[in-house]
Every structure is written in C-alpha cells, then in structure tokens.
Amino acid sequence: MRILVLGHGKTGKLVAEVAHERGHGVHVLDAKENPGGAALTAPFIAGFDAAIDFTTPQAVQTNLRALLANGAKVVVGTTGWYDSLKDMRDLAQRRNAGMLYGTNFSVGVQLMLQLATEMTSALSGAGYTFAIEETHHATKLDAPSGTALTLQQAAGAAGQVPITSKREGDATGLHMLEARSDADRIVLTHESFSRRGFAEGAVRAAEWLAGRTGVYDFRDIYTQLK
Known part of the structure; x- marks a missing residue:
C-alpha cells in the first residue's frame, strides 16, 4: 500500500515509522507543505491507497473535505472536530469515499x-x-x-x-x-507508556479500510484488524 500521513508531530512520525515497518510506502505531509489543504489535489490524492490524519482539530476538517471529495480512504486519529462529523459522513457517502474515525486507536x-x-x-x-x-x-x-x-x-x-x-x-x-x-x-x-499503540492501531485501521467505502467508528471494527 501507499499511505499518506498528514501531520508530522510525535504521533504522525510514529505512524509513518510503523507503516514503513509493515511494508508500506509512506509519504508524510506536514503543515508547512499543506497550508489550507492546498497540497491535497485530486492527482496527488490518487497516488495513495489510504491517508491517516494526526493533525489538529482545525486542519483535519480542511483535509477531510479535500480527501473525501476525491473518494479517498481516510483514517482520522485527530480529535476535537466531531461537531462536523455529520457533514463529513454525508460527504464521504456522496463521493463513495471511506472514513474511519476514532477517539483512540489503542x-x-x-x-x-x-x-x-x-x-x-x-x-x-x-x-x-x-x-x-x-x-x-x-x-x-x-x-x-x-x-x-x-x-x-x-x-x-x-x-x-x-x-x-x-x-x-x-x-x-x-x-x-x-x-x-x-x-x-x-x-x-x-x-499508555508510548504513542506506539495509537500508531499501530491507526496503520492497521488503514489496511482494513483500504478496500472499503462507507463511514466507520474504530470501536465497531477493531476486533476485525489483522
């Protein structure tokens, strides 16, 4: 798989490391490279099988609109944005995208x-x-x-x-x-002794989501992860 990691903080870096360890191609996009979601163009998004977002409550909404509008498969580890969950769910369903969100991926x-x-x-x-x-x-x-x-x-x-x-x-x-x-x-x-449990769960969630469309809560699918 090719995985796009949005966010280059401590958890984002670890997500990229775990994804690489699990044999995936990884591209990390930090805030400076993606102001206002500008980097998330349709041709760019098409180069990835899934995206994982660990950014901020403000940035994640912009990122999601761009990703879901182009039918992407997105795992959302960022929290603090759930007031917009219904809008993002509707967008994902309209565009036949995939979204898997969770307050904690451990x-x-x-x-x-x-x-x-x-x-x-x-x-x-x-x-x-x-x-x-x-x-x-x-x-x-x-x-x-x-x-x-x-x-x-x-x-x-x-x-x-x-x-x-x-x-x-x-x-x-x-x-x-x-x-x-x-x-x-x-x-x-x-x-939690480290962020690794969150990172591993998020990468495994991306592997699960890559072949699916629809909107899922991590609580409902975590037992299906491999």
Whole structure:
C-alpha cells in the first residue's frame, strides 16, 4: 500500500515509522507543505491507497473535505472536530469515499471502554458514585480528551459521569474510571507508556479500510484488524 500521513508531530512520525515497518510506502505531509489543504489535489490524492490524519482539530476538517471529495480512504486519529462529523459522513457517502474515525486507536483502550460499560451497568443503583479522570501532555489542544468523552459515553448507565482533565508535561495518556461506595472503591485504568499503540492501531485501521467505502467508528471494527 501507499499511505499518506498528514501531520508530522510525535504521533504522525510514529505512524509513518510503523507503516514503513509493515511494508508500506509512506509519504508524510506536514503543515508547512499543506497550508489550507492546498497540497491535497485530486492527482496527488490518487497516488495513495489510504491517508491517516494526526493533525489538529482545525486542519483535519480542511483535509477531510479535500480527501473525501476525491473518494479517498481516510483514517482520522485527530480529535476535537466531531461537531462536523455529520457533514463529513454525508460527504464521504456522496463521493463513495471511506472514513474511519476514532477517539483512540489503542486496542487496549477499546477493551477498557467495553469493561466500563459492563462495570457501570452492574454497579449503577448499588450505592456507587462514578468519576473519570484523564491526564495528557501539556500541549494537547482539546479537554476533555476525545477518549475521556468516549469513556463517559460508554459509562452511560451511570448517567453523566463527571470528567476531570489534567495537562502535564509529556504525559502520553492516562484514563481512569472510578466507582466509589461507602464500602469500597473500584478503579478501571488504562495508561499508555508510548504513542506506539495509537500508531499501530491507526496503520492497521488503514489496511482494513483500504478496500472499503462507507463511514466507520474504530470501536465497531477493531476486533476485525489483522
């Protein structure tokens, strides 16, 4: 496959490295080379089997409009843009494109979300209160994180669980769901030691998406990855 990586930050660089390790041709496009999505012309896009975006909430929307309008297959690892999800979904469907988005491409996080649903369903109404805490690096733009919001959604049986967000140093990502009663405390935790889990999930997602059209949430397809 030929994979276009949009974004040359820490995660974008690692995505390119993992894609190369998995035998793919890789082209990385940073913000300076793609102002306002100007580099994403139809002939340029046609040279790739899939694109992976790890840019910013502002840049990703411009990139998606160009990519999807030309029928591209796009994996979106950027968060903070979901107010535009319906518009992008409609565009992808009109242009017979493919889009796979997710707040977190770590398979471990996906398992945590499943366990969060089970835990809150079992404990709601049993005298427990619930809380979510998430910690990320100081330069992360969105708070709460997309993963924390997805965790809140997964814990919906407990109502609107409050989220506390922390931005510290170069923290890769820590998410905790706490259930507390007068008798005990249960904490479901996922801690990322590096961004590699995100990068591997995103590249495997691009491999999965390359032969498909339509719009998919990573939560719904992660068990199908190879």
